[in-house]
Amino acid sequence: MASDVAKMKGEITKAHKAVRGRSPLQLAMGRFMRNPLAVAGSIILLIIIFITVFAPLFTHWSPTNPDIMNTDAGPSALHWLGTDSNGYDNMARVLYGGRVDLTIAFAASIMVMVLGTIYGGISGFLGGWVDNLLMRFVDIMLNFPFISLVLVLEAIFNTSNEWMLILVVGLTAWPGAARMIRGVFLQLREQDYVIGAVTIGASRMRIIFRHILPNTLSLLTVLVSMSVAGYVGLDAGLSFLGLGVPPSVASWGAMLNTYSDYISLSTKPYAWIPPVVMIVLTILSINFIGDGLRDAFDPQSRS
Amino acid sequence: MAELQMLSQDAPVSLPGEYLLEVKNLKKYFPIHGGVLRRHVGDVKAVDDVSFTLKKGETLGIVGESGCGKSTTGRMIMRVLDSTSGSIMFNGKDITKIRGNHLRTLRQQFQMVFQDPYSSLNPRMNVGTLIAEPLVVNHKGSRAEIRDEVARLLEVVGLSPDARLRFPHEFSGGQRQRIAIARALALRPSLIVADEAVSALDVSIQAQVLNLLADLRKEFGLSYVFISHNLAVVKHISDRVGVMYLGRMAEIADKKSLYANPLHPYTQALLSAAPEPKRHQSRERIVLTGDVPSPAKPPSGCAFHTRCPKVMDVCRVERPELIAYNDQHQVACHLYS
Numbered sequence: 001m002a003s004d005v006a007k008m009k010g011e012i013t014k015a016h017k018a019v020r021g022r023s024p025l026q027l028a029m030g031r032f033m034r035n036p037l038a039v040a041g042s043i044i045l046l047i048i049i050f051i052t053v054f055a056p057l058f059t060h061w062s063p064t065n066p067d068i069m070n071t072d073a074g075p076s077a078l079h080w081l082g083t084d085s086n087g088y089d090n091m092a093r094v095l096y097g098g099r100v101d102l103t104i105a106f107a108a109s110i111m112v113m114v115l116g117t118i119y120g121g122i123s124g125f126l127g128g129w130v131d132n133l134l135m136r137f138v139d140i141m142l143n144f145p146f147i148s149l150v151l152v153l154e155a156i157f158n159t160s161n162e163w164m165l166i167l168v169v170g171l172t173a174w175p176g177a178a179r180m181i182r183g184v185f186l187q188l189r190e191q192d193y194v195i196g197a198v199t200i201g202a203s204r205m206r207i208i209f210r211h212i213l214p215n216t217l218s219l220l221t222v223l224v225s226m227s228v229a230g231y232v233g234l235d236a237g238l239s240f241l242g243l244g245v246p247p248s249v250a251s252w253g254a255m256l257n258t259y260s261d262y263i264s265l266s267t268k269p270y271a272w273i274p275p276v277v278m279i280v281l282t283i284l285s286i287n288f289i290g291d292g293l294r295d296a297f298d299p300q301s302r303s
Numbered sequence: 304m305a306e307l308q309m310l311s312q313d314a315p316v317s318l319p320g321e322y323l324l325e326v327k328n329l330k331k332y333f334p335i336h337g338g339v340l341r342r343h344v345g346d347v348k349a350v351d352d353v354s355f356t357l358k359k360g361e362t363l364g365i366v367g368e369s370g371c372g373k374s375t376t377g378r379m380i381m382r383v384l385d386s387t388s389g390s391i392m393f394n395g396k397d398i399t400k401i402r403g404n405h406l407r408t409l410r411q412q413f414q415m416v417f418q419d420p421y422s423s424l425n426p427r428m429n430v431g432t433l434i435a436e437p438l439v440v441n442h443k444g445s446r447a448e449i450r451d452e453v454a455r456l457l458e459v460v461g462l463s464p465d466a467r468l469r470f471p472h473e474f475s476g477g478q479r480q481r482i483a484i485a486r487a488l489a490l491r492p493s494l495i496v497a498d499e500a501v502s503a504l505d506v507s508i509q510a511q512v513l514n515l516l517a518d519l520r521k522e523f524g525l526s527y528v529f530i531s532h533n534l535a536v537v538k539h540i541s542d543r544v545g546v547m548y549l550g551r552m553a554e555i556a557d558k559k560s561l562y563a564n565p566l567h568p569y570t571q572a573l574l575s576a577a578p579e580p581k582r583h584q585s586r587e588r589i590v591l592t593g594d595v596p597s598p599a600k601p602p603s604g605c606a607f608h609t610r611c612p613k614v615m616d617v618c619r620v621e622r623p624e625l626i627a628y629n630d631q632h633q634v635a636c637h638l639y640s
Contacts, residue, residue, distance in 0.1 A: 021469030024426050192423035195383050196483075199415045200437040200490065201407035214427045 028218065031296040038292020041285035048282055052098030061089035063096040063250035075270050082271055084258050086247075093250040094274045100251035101279070104162050104169075105231035109224050111170030116177025117213075117220065123178065124185025125208060135182070141175040150243050162245055165238065169231065177223060184219055188212045218297030225290035229283045236279055252279050322392070323494060323526050324357040324380065329389035331375050335599060347599045349375045351550035351606075352389070354625065359493070362520065362527040364541030364558075366534060366573070368595065372550040373530045377496045380528060381415045382406060393494070411441055414487035418499035420479035424471040430457075430482055431467035437489040456485040459522070460515060477508035484515065488523065496528045501536060513540055534577045538562055546570045549606040550598055552625055556632040566634040568611050605637065613638060 022030075032038055051058060061067070061079070066087030073083045081090035123134040150168050154160045188194055189212070197211045238244035239253035240260060247254055252275040259265065259272040330353075332346035350372040357363045365373045378384040380391055382398060390397045393413065401409060414437075417423035424433055434453045438444060444452065454464045460481040471479055480500065487495055497516065501509040517540060519525060531537050537544055538558060545555040546567065554567040565571045572589040591610045596602050602609050608618040617637050625635040 021429055021473055023429070023470055024472065192417045192419060193425040196415070196417065196423050196486075197425075197436075198383050199381055199410055199413075200440055200486070201410040202436070202440045203407070206440065210428075211425055215425070 025217075028293075028296040032292050035292040035295060037288045038296075041288030041292065044281060044285040045289065048098060048278065048285070049102065051095060052102060055092070055095035055099075058095055059089065059092045061092035063088060063092040064248065074268075081274060082268070084255075084271065088250070090255070090271050090274070093255055094252070094278060096250045097252045097255060097275060098278060098282070100162050100245060100249060101232055101235050101253065102282070104165055104235050105228045107166045108169035108173070108231045108234075109227040111166060112173045112177050112227060113220060113224050115170060115174035117181050117216075119174065120178035120181030120183075121185050121208065121213070124182035125189060125204075125212070127186065127189070131182070131186075135179070138175040138178055141172070142179075144172050146172045147241070147243065150238065154243065160243070160246060161249065162235075162251075165235065165245070169234065173227075177227075180219070180223065181216065184216050185212060188215055218293075222290055222294045222297065225286055225293055229286040229290065232279060232282050232286065321358055322356045323359045323361075323394060324528070325390075325392035326356070326376075326380070327354050327390045327392070329353045329376065329379060329391065330387045331372070331379060331384065332387045345599055347597075348550050348601055349598055350379070350386075351598075351601065353547070353550070353552050354389075355545055355552060355555055357494070357526055357528060360520070360524060360526055361543065362529055362541045364529045364531065364537035364544040365547060366531060366537050366544060367547035368532060370595065370598065371547040372598070373532075373547050374498050375550075376547075377415070377498045377528060377530050380494075381413060381496055382410070383415075408441075411437075411490040412492050413494040413496065414490060414492040416480070416483050416487050416495060416497040416500040419503050420476055420483050421471075421503070423483050424479060424486075426471055429468055429470050430462075430474075433471070433482060434485045434489055437486060441490060443490070452489070456489055459488065459519070460485040475508075476504050477512060480504060480508075480512050481515065484512075484519070488519065491523065493524070494526050494528070496530070498530045499532070500529070502531060502533065509536065516540060534573065546573065549595060549601055551606055552635060553607065554632075554634045554636075555625070556628075556634075560629075560632050564632075566628055566632065566639060567607075567636050568613050568638075569607050572612075605635075 067079070067083055067089060068087045070079065070083050071087040072085050073079055075082050079089050079091065081094065083089055084093075119134065119138075123131045123138075146168070149172060150160075150165070153164055153168060157164070194207060194211050197207045202211075235244050235251055236253035236256055239251065239257040242257070244253045244257065245251050247258065255275040256272060256279075259268060265272065329350055330348070331350040332348055334343050335345045335347060336342065337344040353372070353376060355363065365376065367373045375384065379386045379399075382401075386399050389399070391399050393409075398406075398409065428436070431450075431453050434456055435449050438449045438452060443449065453467060457464050457466055462478060462481055462485070466474070466478075466482075471482065474482065480503075500516070501512050504512060513536065516527065516529075520527065527540070529537060529540055541558050543555065543557045544561045546553045546561075546569065548569050554561065554565070554570045556566075561570065562574065565574050568589075572591050575587065575589045589612060591612075593610050596606070596609055602619075604620045605611070605618040605623050608614050611618065615637055621637070623635045623637050623640065625633050626640060628634050628639055
């Protein structure tokens with residue numbers, strides 16, 4: 001009897017030893033994976049990324065070499081979605097077009113987050129008059145006319161490409177992110193565990209990179225996912241104004257722009273519906289992922 | 304007289320230069336800015352001229368109600384909050400002016416245990432990393448040595464060594480407070496400031512943590528500044544007790560004489576309000592009227608005169624100094640001057 005108890009105790013401690021703690025990040029990922037909408041969104045986004053990256057597997061047409069013998073053609077066995085007035089294959093442009101849109105969306109939001117985190121982090125961590133000064137500059141930048149900057153740059157360089165758009169977005173959209181990150185830094189700076197890090201003699205760098213930044217990670221991930229969704233539509237919007245990437249570059253926005261006149265909209269749905277579906281699907285799936293991430297990181301916020 | 308004799312035998316003998324901590328005329332004013340131009344219009348006098356001493360190996364309890372400045376005092380001693388004026392002598396050296404790397408090195412000698420073990424541990428670090436961090440930051444030993452030390456510290460505070468790989472959210476409040484204590488002990492400090500260290504815990508767990516702190520005091524030769532609003536807890540752990548009211552020290556005495564013979568009317572009221580475990584010993588309660596005045600506009604003279612049942616004319620005009628009633632007992636009240 002006594003030996004049984006001792007044996008059981010030994011087994012319990014053995015089993016106990018095997019338990020490795022699950023970090024908050026692992027727990028959040030577990031919650032994310034149990035959220036059906038978020039998982040569906042992730043799968044759809046992965047499929048979209050897959051077909052844009054591996055577009056050559058799905059069509060032998062090039063999005064930049066026009067079939068000049070077949071301009072403005074309707075759907076056929078040769079061109080499944082027809083061709084536009086320059087002879088570009090619409091199918092190829094839908095498949096390849098995601099490259100531009102997704103690059104702009106991801107690169108721009110990462111740039112915004114990096115700039116915003118550095119700027120907002122410095123402002124929130126130092127506080128006081130530095131914070132005051134930096135935030136006044138943010139107020140100015142928040143009112144910076146974004147479209148005018150695109151116009152001016154296009155006029156200066158006499159061209160426009162996706163990298164210019166990324167740069168413009170990055171340089172004009174960071175203040176919003178900076179303001180949010182600053183708020184989080186201000187809040188975390190007063191947390192007991194940050195003060196505790198001060199009392200053990202940790203350096204400022206250590207406090208920022210080991211104690212504050214890891215705890216902003218959840219907010220950053222949610223912010224990135226939400227802003228990516230916003231920037232997917234950006235190229236479409238700018239193209240519509242004639243400010244996006246040039247028509248020779250395949251992008252969903254540029255395709256929409258090509259077919260944005262009344263006659264095309266009513267007579268060629270085969271040409272403009274696919275890019276619209278792609279844009280909507282991308283934005284929706286990213287939004288579902290963003291919602292899922294937010295709920296996963298902060299279970300109390302779920303409504 | 305006989306009672307006094309007994310007390311002095313009990314209390315630690317005081318010799319000059321024996322103080323670990325000497326706080327003199329410590330003040331912390333938080334400025335209030337008002338108006339369109341954000342001009343300086345006044346101060347919140349969170350801590351207003353507080354002095355006390357702490358001998359090596361001693362535990363000083365600081366009691367007072369919310370907002371009386373006891374935590375602010377603790378944070379100034381820990382140098383996480385700058386004092387407005389006054390001095391904090393630690394091992395005979397004023398630490399209020401020390402900054403930068405010198406301060407970071409000095410911090411090894413005084414550590415803090417926070418009130419809320421749910422917010423004082425970084426949620427993204429596992430327990431091993433948390434306890435090792437003070438050692439890593441201060442370059443104490445190789446990686447293997449630090450790992451052994453973490454295992455030892457876990458054992459000292461009564462946690463199993465395999466807690467190392469788990470995260471704070473997987474522990475109860477009492478266990479987390481043990482982790483926080485292990486972290487504070489890691490650097491072998493001579494002083495630990497415990498700011499409401501057991502207030503957030505269940506009563507049954509409070510006793511465990513208090514006993515742990517008492518054991519560690521002997522084992523590691525620690526001195527404590529134990530900040531609490533709980534008179535019973537302070538009585539349990541302290542050698543001497545200071546009572547604060549509105550940023551000032553009302554009375555400071557060794558434990559026995561303070562609880563047996565409270566001098567300041569505020570201390571008397573406070574003690575009479577504390578629940579009495581033995582029914583037949585129930586005393587007459589002194590009920591204070593009114594609220595604590597704002598520390599931004601403290602009353603003239605004695606800060607307590609607005610609520611004091613024994614108020615005199617002089618109390619409204621002149622602020623009482625902390626004077627020695629006998630060699631164990633200091634009080635700031637005009638009744639005794």
